Amino acid sequence: MAAITQRAVPFEGGQIVYTLERKQVKNLNLRVRRDGGVYVSAHPRMSLRTIDAFVSGRGAFVRAAQDRLARQRRQTEALPPPPREECLALFSDSLAGQLPLLAPYGVRRPRLRLREMTSRWGSCAWKSGVITLNTRLFYAPRPCLDYVVLHELCHLVHPDHGPGFHSLMGALMPDYKHRKRLLERWADGEGGAR
Numbered sequence: 445m446a447a448i449t450q451r452a453v454p455f456e457g458g459q460i461v462y463t464l465e466r467k468q469v470k471n472l473n474l475r476v477r478r479d480g481g482v483y484v485s486a487h488p489r490m491s492l493r494t495i496d497a498f499v500s501g502r503g504a505f506v507r508a509a510q511d512r513l514a515r516q517r518r519q520t521e522a523l524p525p526p527p528r529e530e531c532l533a534l535f536s537d538s539l540a541g542q543l544p545l546l547a548p549y550g551v552r553r554p555r556l557r558l559r560e561m562t563s564r565w566g567s568c569a570w571k572s573g574v575i576t577l578n579t580r581l582f583y584a585p586r587p588c589l590d591y592v593v594l595h596e597l598c599h600l601v602h603p604d605h606g607p608g609f610h611s612l613m614g615a616l617m618p619d620y621k622h623r624k625r626l627l628e629r630w631a632d633g634e635g636g637a638r
């Protein structure tokens with residue numbers, strides 16, 4: 445059987461489509477990605493019936509998460525694209541503030557790339573030393589921008605989201621989880637202007 449398949453289960457008159465990946469996990473994991481896609485990972489020997497039942501049992505949770513993400517997208521898409529020069533100046537200022545924290549780890553100043561994105565706040569091409577930031581962050585509260593910048597900088601030390609990554613984030617920015625939640629709330633439309 446293919447390691448990754450697409451499936452659908454009925455839910456409240458419609459259906460929930462999900463991507464199933466078979467891998468060595470203990471049980472079942474379900475998550476809703478920022479683009480609203482549903483992703484499930486399951487042990488290779490777990491029956492499809494069990495997995496489908498699990499997904500439909502989590503139907504209400506999935507729908508609520510998808511609705512919230514769709515609201516986030518509408519809210520951020522409603523903002524006009526920020527002026528490029530101002531955006532670059534703001535992001536560079538944030539980078540200049542966060543970069544010294546990484547100096548002990550031998551991190552050099554990465555190149556900044558700006559992009560309008562709907563499904564992520566930033567990304568890091570750690571091999572080429574390029575950090576891409578979502579231009580929507582221009583409107584986010586400054587602590588949230590700094591959080592995203594530091595997050596991407598930490599990927600220059602730890603490319604993945606393993607324990608090493610999180611302990612580094614925690615050491616350099618003790619309230620990073622709070623800022624992450626703040627960013628989610630802001631994107632959700634509860635936050636105000638910058």
Ligand SMILES: [Zn+2]
Nearest residue numbers: 595596599605
């Ligand atoms: Zn990351």
